[in-house]
Amino acid sequence: MLFEETILEKGEYQKFSMFRILKSFEGTNYTIIDISNAMGVSYQQTYNILQELLEDIKGFPNANLQKLDRKTFLSSKQIPITIDMYRLFLLKRSIVFQFINYIVQGANPNVEKFCQDHFISRSTLLRKNAPLKVLLEKYQIKISYNELGLIGDEKRIRFFLYCFYWLSFRGLEWPFKSTSYFDVSQQLQLEPNELNDPVVTIRTVLFWSISRIRVIHGYQISDMESFNEIFPRNLTAFNLDRSFNNVNFPNISNEQLLVESQFFLFFRLQSLIFPNSNDEISNKIYQEIKADQGTIWELTEEFITETQKHLIDGERDQQLANNIPLQANLMRIFFSYYVMKGDYFQFNDFYDQDNAIDYNNSTPYKIVSNFVNEKHEESKYRPYLIAEQKVIDEIQYLMIPYLRFFKSNEAVKVKLILESSDLVTRDVMTFLDDLSFVDIENEGDDPSDADVIVSSIADIDKIYSHKDLTDKIIVDWNLDANETEYFNLYQTLKKVFTEKTAIEKADD
Structure with missing residues (x-):
C-alpha cells in the first residue's frame, strides 16, 4: 500500500488499513481484539481508530448510514462501500x-x-x-x-x-x-x-x-x-x-x-500482455523487431538460448522457442527501459510484495539474474538493461509459469492419493495444476519421493507400510473441501517451496 502510505497522512492511512482488514475478515464474528492483532497496534489505539473510521462511514456521501453504530458496523458484511470508494474518499481530503x-x-x-x-x-x-x-x-x-x-x-x-x-x-x-x-x-x-x-x-x-x-x-x-x-x-x-x-x-x-x-x-x-488467445499487438511487436534483426532481437534470442540450457528436454526447448507472447513481453521489457532511459513509474511499484511468493532463490531467478548482470557489462546491451534490478524482477516473473520446465528439483512434488476417475477430485487436481511451483507426481511414482502427500484416505501407512513416510507432509483431504481448506493447502505448499529454494541457495 505504498501509494496510500505516501499520499495519506498517518491517521487517515491507519483508518484505510483498518477498513481493508475489516473487508478481508470472513463472517461477522470478530472483535476489537481481532482487529488489534491484525493491525499490530494496542487495543486502545485500535478502538480510537475504529471510532474515527465509523464517523467517516456514517458521513459517507449517498450511503444513508448516518445511524450506523459500532456493533452493526462490525457485524455487517453489507456496508455498501468498497475499498476503492473509501480510498478515493480519503484521497480527496488529502x-x-x-x-x-x-x-x-x-x-x-x-x-x-x-x-x-x-x-x-x-x-x-x-x-x-x-x-x-x-x-x-x-x-x-x-x-x-x-x-x-x-x-x-x-x-x-x-x-x-x-x-x-x-x-x-x-x-x-x-x-x-x-x-x-x-x-x-x-x-x-x-x-x-x-x-x-x-x-x-x-x-x-x-x-x-x-x-x-x-x-x-x-x-x-x-x-x-x-x-x-x-x-x-x-x-x-x-x-x-x-x-x-x-x-x-x-x-x-x-x-x-x-x-x-x-x-x-x-x-x-x-504494457506486458498475458493473452488468453492470439494477441495482434504482441505478434506485431515480435514481427517488427524480428524483421529489424537489431539489438533487442539479439538480446531476446540470447536469453532464450541461455534458458534452454537449463530445461528438462527438447520438447520444453521448443515450447519456449515458439512462444511468441513470452518473447514479445521480453522485448517490451528491453525496449521500454531503453526508450525511458531508465526506471519509470509503474503500477507494481506501489504494491506491497511482502505477502507474495518469494521466487528470488529459484532457478529462473538465478538464470535471469546471471544473464542480465553479464549482459549489462557489455556496452552494446547496457542501454536496454539500464534499470538492471527492475529488468531482472520482471523477466523472472515472466519465467515463473515455466518453473516445471527446469532441471532443478525446486518445484514442490505432490503425490495425490485420490480416486483419479472421480469428478469430485478433479477440482483439487485443477487447483494444483494451476500452481506453477507445484509438480504433480505420476500415479506410479514412489510416494517417498514426494514433498507433500495429499490423501483422501485417513491412514495411508497401512497402504504404504513398506515405505518410510515419516518425514513427509501428509494433508488429509476432504472430497468436499471448502475454501479455507484450499487456502490452507496453498499455504502449506508455499511454505515447502520457500524452504526448498532456501536450501538450494545455501547449497550454491
Whole structure:
C-alpha cells in the first residue's frame, strides 16, 4: 500500500488499513481484539481508530448510514462501500492529493494561492509533501515551488501522473474537469477491437487525457528518437493512434504532434500482455523487431538460448522457442527501459510484495539474474538493461509459469492419493495444476519421493507400510473441501517451496 502510505497522512492511512482488514475478515464474528492483532497496534489505539473510521462511514456521501453504530458496523458484511470508494474518499481530503491535482489541472497554479485556499502555511505543505518528494526523486522528478510544477523528463512525469490518477480513481469517477470521458473517447477514435477490455480502454483514455492536458499547458515530449530506432515504421506498422492531429490540437506543430503520437503509441506497446488467445499487438511487436534483426532481437534470442540450457528436454526447448507472447513481453521489457532511459513509474511499484511468493532463490531467478548482470557489462546491451534490478524482477516473473520446465528439483512434488476417475477430485487436481511451483507426481511414482502427500484416505501407512513416510507432509483431504481448506493447502505448499529454494541457495 505504498501509494496510500505516501499520499495519506498517518491517521487517515491507519483508518484505510483498518477498513481493508475489516473487508478481508470472513463472517461477522470478530472483535476489537481481532482487529488489534491484525493491525499490530494496542487495543486502545485500535478502538480510537475504529471510532474515527465509523464517523467517516456514517458521513459517507449517498450511503444513508448516518445511524450506523459500532456493533452493526462490525457485524455487517453489507456496508455498501468498497475499498476503492473509501480510498478515493480519503484521497480527496488529502492535501498531497489536492496539491498534485492542482498542479495538473489548475490554471496558472501558484503555491501561495494554494496555501491560502487550504488554510495552511508553505512549511506545512512542504512537510506533508515530504514522503512524495522522496518517491519522486527516485525517478528524477522534482516539485518546483517557485514556478509551481513538476520538473524532470516529461515522459516520466506522465507515467507518474498516470499511476497517480488511476490508483486514486480506478474508474469510479472521471478525474478531469476540462473534458468528459465521452468527449475524450470520441477524440481517440478507438476501433471496436480496441474496446474488448474495458479496463484497458479506461486506462488508455486516461493516459491520453493526461497527455492532452500536459500538451495544452505547454509540457511536451522532447523527442522519441530511441523509439524510432526500434520501430522505424512505428505509426504505419501499428496504426493505433489517430488522436494527435490538427483538429484536436490546432496550435501544435505537425512535428510535435508526430512526437506526441509516437509517445502515445509507446505507452500502448510497453504494457506486458498475458493473452488468453492470439494477441495482434504482441505478434506485431515480435514481427517488427524480428524483421529489424537489431539489438533487442539479439538480446531476446540470447536469453532464450541461455534458458534452454537449463530445461528438462527438447520438447520444453521448443515450447519456449515458439512462444511468441513470452518473447514479445521480453522485448517490451528491453525496449521500454531503453526508450525511458531508465526506471519509470509503474503500477507494481506501489504494491506491497511482502505477502507474495518469494521466487528470488529459484532457478529462473538465478538464470535471469546471471544473464542480465553479464549482459549489462557489455556496452552494446547496457542501454536496454539500464534499470538492471527492475529488468531482472520482471523477466523472472515472466519465467515463473515455466518453473516445471527446469532441471532443478525446486518445484514442490505432490503425490495425490485420490480416486483419479472421480469428478469430485478433479477440482483439487485443477487447483494444483494451476500452481506453477507445484509438480504433480505420476500415479506410479514412489510416494517417498514426494514433498507433500495429499490423501483422501485417513491412514495411508497401512497402504504404504513398506515405505518410510515419516518425514513427509501428509494433508488429509476432504472430497468436499471448502475454501479455507484450499487456502490452507496453498499455504502449506508455499511454505515447502520457500524452504526448498532456501536450501538450494545455501547449497550454491
